[in-house]
Amino acid sequence: MPPxxxxxxxIDFAALNLLRVVHELGSFTAAAEKLNVNQSAVSYTIAKLRACFQDPLFVREGGRQVATERCEDILARSLQMLGMLDEMLQPxxxxxxxxxxxxxxxxxxxxxxxxxxxxxxxIRRHAPGMTVKVISSLGDGHLRLLRREADVLIGPFARAESGFHSRRLYSEEYACLMDAAHPLAGARLDAxxxxxxxxxxxxxxxxxxxxxLRELEAAGHRLLPTITTPSPAGLGTLISGSDLVATIPRRLGEGNFEDLRVTDCPFPGAFDVSLVWAAHTNASAMHRWLRDLIWTACRG
Amino acid sequence: MPPxxxxxxxIDFAALNLLRVVHELGSFTAAAEKLNVNQSAVSYTIAKLRACFQDPLFVREGGRQVATERCEDILARSLQMLGMLDEMLQPxxxxxxxxxxxxxxxxxxxxxxxxxxxxxxxIRRHAPGMTVKVISSLGDGHLRLLRREADVLIGPFARAESGFHSRRLYSEEYACLMDAAHPLAGARLDAxxxxxxxxxxxxxxxxxxxxxLRELEAAGHRLLPTITTPSPAGLGTLISGSDLVATIPRRLGEGNFEDLRVTDCPFPGAFDVSLVWAAHTNASAMHRWLRDLIWTACRG
DNA sequence: GATTGAGCATCAAATTATTTGATGGGAGTT
DNA sequence: AACTCCCATCAAATAATTTGATGCTCAATC
Structure with missing residues (x-):
């Protein structure tokens, strides 16, 4: 009854490497010494490969183990694969x-x-050969991470669920932006x-x-807007020289509008601006580098 | 104390294949079912690969195991290698x-x-795309086999030592070639x-x-040649119309010289014409085919 | 041809690696 | 919060590999 x-x-990479060494040294015993194993371990492994490949692989010629034609073919691919494993193991x-x-x-x-x-x-300073693409995140930022459409997501998001990692960049709050000539500019506003x-x-x-808005509604109020706009873009022009007031994040107001004034809002609605990324990029060297760079750039 | x-x-090809299946199914448990092993065997193997490659390889996202960036790289090479093994296993x-x-x-x-x-x-009939090179074998035919300079050796050689295989094509003997008008043409010659x-x-x-020559010397005789030549080439012209006699293999004499006659030699020195090849080509499909073709062509 | 030594094949015992089956913790859903 | 699914971990069982001993084959030498 044959086994x-x-x-x-x-077949593992150790077996492929053993094939290489036997071929190189033309001797099972020498290969065993070089690999620091017993000679019979070499016999066992070659016997296994012989059975798998249905070929003697090595034959005795003039006191040496000489590779068969088929062994030469198998060895060529084995060398390739050993090289590939080396590359795969590089950090x-x-x-x-x-x-x-x-x-x-x-x-x-x-x-x-x-x-x-x-x-x-x-990015351009540290990695001049890299390119940057900025995409919108509203409503589906996290999906974009999962779908590998985006590498990182930045904004007032901090999902704690599994599959994501996040890092708070800084705290932010809402403030009132109005014309500097507004009668209440700089005043302390009650609700x-x-x-x-x-x-x-x-x-x-x-x-x-x-x-x-969540904070003021939680306090039982309701804001009735005079004007509704889909984006802060163009807000400076809209408010300048008027009695309009926009409630926007404080950092967006300060330093960005010349004749306008930023005043505390009675409902500051404090929130964190975070860097978010998917777990599958967490260990990646490039992604780690990018996250550190963003952290430094935003905290700098 | 960590292990x-x-x-x-x-790492063996089973592990690489397991990586492929986990990636495909996004689940250790599903991969275990597909591979007909226990779920914990999948955990064990992935843990081993994680340690080797210093990367989580799969992370949980939305209830699925999702590959890391590094895992995608490793997987691409793994698929290559699995394909290579398949090729290597082809007969x-x-x-x-x-x-x-x-x-x-x-x-x-x-x-x-x-x-x-x-x-x-x-060869041209059965394998029209193949080419044939004929080289001299005298004195070093066997070395040419060992050095892979020749695929097969044909001649009166039959080495029994290890490293070679041989197959007798037919028996041959020496006979006397002389002019048809020679007074002893066709006669029975004593020593x-x-x-x-x-x-x-x-x-x-x-x-x-x-x-x-070996046979007649073993019988205590010595041949004194009238003429010595290095090759049978041109022998027909030399002998035709003369009283010269050449002792050559019978088959070489018969049918190759028009006005000449072949007569038995009292020292026939019987020998075998064999096909010889090195052990390392013995299992090769092409070489087997070639040997069979030569056998058929010579035994016609 | 006989002898000797080197080297491969094979064996049983020892060791290591992998697989099984049980269990519990973590994550997702209701 | 309760329930279910799934991965991680554990100990025991099983399989594979390695060790060390032995014998057979081959090549070299006398």
Whole structure:
């Protein structure tokens, strides 16, 4: 009753390497010494390969083990595969100076105004061969991460569920933006005064509710906007020289509008701006580098 | 005390295949079912690969195991290698009609006259894309096999030592070739009569001694040649219209010289013409085919 | 031809690696 | 919160590999 043939799937890289060494030294005994194993271990492994490949692989010629024609073919591929394994085992290295990859950042208007210029500038400085793509994140930022459409997501999101990682960049709050000549510019606003103003409401769409709206509604109020706009873009022109008031993130107001004034809002709706990424990019050297760079650029 | 990292050389093709199936199904449990193993065997193998490659390889996203960036790289190479193993496991097939290889036959004058035309014709008929090279074998035919300079050797050689295989094609003997008008043409020659003739001796060189010379010397005789020549080439012209006698293999004499006659030699020096090849080509499909073709062509 | 030594094949015992089956913790859904 | 699914981990069982001993084959030498 002969033993069943060995399963070829059980051939490992050690066996392929043993084949290489036997071929190189033309002797099982010498190969055993070089590999620091017993001679019979070499016999066992060659016997296994002989059975798998249905070929003697080595034959005695003039006192040496000489490879068969078929063994030469098998050996050529084995050498290839051993090289491939070596490459696979190299640590995931990332050299910014040599890199040519594209990175895709999902974010919205706020980040595009306040953060992307600094981030892009830093990327170009440290990794001049890389390219950057900025895509919208509203409503489906997390899906974009999962679908590998984006490498990172930046915004007021901090999902704790599995599959994502996040890192808080900084805290942010809402403030009132109005013309410097507005009678209440710089004054301390109570809730009633605030609610009686002529508000410009930014409706981001996709059911998004800003944190300050949630806070004032939780306090039992309702904001009746005078004007509704889909984006902060063009807000400065709209408010300048008027009695309109827009409630926007403080950092977006400060330093971005010349004749306008930023005043505390009685419903600041504090929130965190975070960097979010999918778990499958967490261990990647390039992604780690990118995240560190974004962290530095936004905290710098 | 952590366990030592596994040796990457112990990664086998089963592990690479398991990586493929987990990736495809996005689930350890589903992969286990498909592969007909226990779920914990999948965990064990993935854990081993994780340790070897220093990467989580799969992370949970939305209830599925999703590959990391590094896993995608490793998987691409794994698929390549699995394909390579499949190719390596294919039986050594040889299609004469599609083949384009060269075959090299080592032999000498006798074989070039009597056998090579038929062999070449058969090769061209069955494997029209193949090429044939004929090289001299005198003195070092066996070395040419060992050095892979020749695929087969044909001649009066039958080495029994290890490293070679041989197959007898047919038996041959020496006979006397003389002019048809020679007074002893067709007569039965005794030893003294034979030895008194005017002999043409073919001295092949390299210390080669023909079997009939060995036989007559073993019987205590010595042949004194009238003429010595290094090759049977041109022998017909030399002997025609003369009283010279050449002792050559019977088949070489018969049918090759018009006005000449072949007569039995009292020292026939019987020998075998064999096909010889090195052990390392023994299992090769192409070589087997070639040997069978030569056998058929010579035994016609 | 006989002898000797080298080297491969094979065996049983020892060791290591892998697989099985049980269990519990984590994640997702209701 | 309860329930279910799935992966991680554990100990025991099983399989594969390695060790060390032995014998057979081959090549070299006398």
């Amino acid at each position: 069943p043939p060995p399963n070829p799937a059980s 995931d290295a990332f050299e910014p100076g040599q890199a040519t990859q594209n990175v895709t950042i999902a974010c919205n208007y706020y980040e595009r105004m306040l953060m992307i210029p600094g981030i892009v500038s830093a 009633d005064t605030y609610l009686s103003l002529n508000h410009v409401l930014i409706d981001y769409g996709a059911g998004w509710q800003s944190a300050y | 030592p990292p596994p040796n990457p050389a112990s 050594d097939a040889f299609e004469p009609g599609q083949a384009t290889q060269n075959v090299t036959i080592a032999c000498n004058y006798y074989e070039r006259m009597l056998m090579i035309p038929g062999i070449v014709s058969a 003294d009569t034979y030895l008194s003739l005017n002999h043409v001796l073919i001295d092949y060189g390299a210390g080669w001694q023909s079997a009939y």
